[in-house]
Amino acid sequence: MTGRTTTVLGIGNVLWADEGFGVRCVESLQQRWDFAPEVGLIDGGTQGLYLIQHVQSARQLLIFDAIDYGLPPGTLKVVDDDEVPRFLGARKMSLHQTGFQEVLMLAQLTGHYPQRIRLIGCQPEELEDYGGSLRPVVRAAMAPALELGLQTLRDWGHVALARATPLAEDDAVTVPTLALGAYEAGRPPAEQACRVGDERFLARAPTR
Template sequence: MGITVLGIGNVLWADEGFGVRCVEALQQRWAFDDGGEAVSLVDGGTQGLYLIQHVQAANRLLIFDAIDYGLPPGTLKLIEDDEVPRFMGAKKMSLHQTGFQEVLMLAQLTGQYPEQVLLIGCQPQDLDDYGGSLRPVVKTALEDALALGLDRLRAWGARPVPRDAAPSHDEAVTVPTLALDAYEAGRPPAERACRIGDERFLPC
């Protein structure tokens, strides 16, 4: 029983990847001192019910996700504890939220639910660019979201310390070819990109 940090979303659909990119950046920049509370970082992607084991195993759960609040793009909103499953079910932005709401409710039913839960959500700007990446306003919000997340991790007893070196491929929470820098470097220029997506994934 420790802290689980979970990023959920789909990196292939622009701002939908916010949660995964937060966990990726957290791992790239920070390690966790053994003297503090144990921290597990998880790229939850769109796994839905397969995430139940991570939720049930956590004493405290920190979630990063893109959430449609109907607010200006890049706006962050923090939701805590029992409000999290209710909030995620109020306005579903994508199928992954349906699946994750079910995960939280199932964990509650089994009696294996974290003592504390914090959802740090970001209002997306664009979700319709297949093969696209985070928009600048959402990238900026990611930095603020990480700061908020680190503050909460410290309050929960974790001891984050800046990394001296980048994590190895074996440690990486995301597939190396989908890591943000590699993913953006491989995207075709605008004049070559298909307007309904990215030719790497969806031929015109």
Template sequence: MNILVLGIGNLLLSDEAIGVRIVEALEQRFTLSPQVDVMDGGTSGMELMGDMACREHLIVADAILTGSPPGTVTVLRDGEVPALYTRKISPHQLGLADVLMALHMTGEFPQRLTLVGVEPESLAVGIGLTGTISRSLDAALDQVVAALRTSGVTVTEKEVDHV
């Protein structure tokens, strides 16, 4: 297996950072099988192409604008994902759409693609998630873990040290 969990987001635009915060929580709370790469993609675009190419499963965590109430977690799979990214939702996502299109053209598109998206409450300049989005982080993380498990990945919760 060759799986990538990619968190996308801008840490300087409040809830836009949710994708990055999801992958941070994944690494902090869980131990994953060695065939899984976890990456903070930040606001990168085409420079992620090599990391995303030829994956058996690409799981992207991100803020998405679907018109749902803030904090809503949406899971899209395979062909549903590129269609969503044709709309410019945030500054980096046009770059992600370009990468996905380029991967299609080069025959390096992932065999499976899952997007775990969270509807932001605020995209204003500021560091830190709003309370609404902070409360949605666990639900989004659960969806990432579920996507990993559907690919046969062993996901083990780390033991918490009680001080």
């Protein structure tokens, strides 16, 4: 095989607690494992239609994301191929899922659509926590999610080699200031920072 044949894409917003699950999975994969050039790891964030080129150029597409399946928090569910757009659109949690559903539709319309797609989704526990991080039950789901991802890549013909020394956070797919370690170190506690939005504009109960 020559050129990139498989794209591993983490989507979501790391600033909204469990919404960052997908991005954190791809970040961890890159830090701990080394892949051949035909495998590309992408922090898709909330880029929406800007991800179209990555989808169009992939023969196989592996997606990590937080998905509202209506299951207990931390539950993983694997969805394949034609079912992926349906699950992304069934219970939209944020605009990034609407945007990525449109990316898949556009890729299909242009005739440049992956031969295989797999979505590894995790049921979130908390999303309304601006500046928060993954909840423990969702963070614990990362290890089995990564193993599912590695097994998927093996099934698709890609062997990952464990790094003797994990990559530094500055070398991760995420922006250095949003890498998990830096993000946790610089995040103020909830009692010092409003986690649900700008408190000047939040609805308040009338005072008596």
